[in-house]
Amino acid sequence: MNVMQEIGLATLMETLEEYVATPITYTHAGTEYILTATRGHINWSTLNKLGDVALGENFREYIIQSSKLSFVPTNGDLIKDGTDVFEVFNENTNGKCWRYCDPYKGLMRIYTRRVKQ
Numbered sequence: 001m002n003v004m005q006e007i008g009l010a011t012l013m014e015t016l017e018e019y020v021a022t023p024i025t026y027t028h029a030g031t032e033y034i035l036t037a038t039r040g041h042i043n044w045s046t047l048n049k050l051g052d053v054a055l056g057e058n059f060r061e062y063i064i065q066s067s068k069l070s071f072v073p074t075n076g077d078l079i080k081d082g083t084d085v086f087e088v089f090n091e092n093t094n095g096k097c098w099r100y101c102d103p104y105k106g107l108m109r110i111y112t113r114r115v116k117q
Helices: 001-021
Strands: 022-028 031-039 058-066 077-082 084-088 096-101 108-117
Touching: 001 058, 001 108, 031 077, 058 077, 077 096, 077 108
Parallel strands: none
Antiparallel strands: 022 031, 022 077, 031 058, 058 108, 077 084, 084 108, 096 108
16 A cells, blocks of 8 residues: 555545645636636746836646546646636747646646736
């Protein structure tokens, strides 16, 4: 028995769901899903229209239980979090807009950028 996989990760996911996660609306292929996700923070910077460096407040990660998704996140999907809307996008050169957070594939980290505030 792998204690971390069978007990530890399940406990972590339950704790995140109960105490940290917030409701979001995830739109994938035109269908809306009501989910709960833990907000992450990406410390990236970008250039604004004037060429000045803007801090990464326009970027956010969402951590979602893999078992709650019946689809694979895709570039262009939308996440509505309160009044903010975030678009799922590639965070690096490997072409993926998400990755697993743990070796047991229980949690997915989805990369987004704000498109509407």
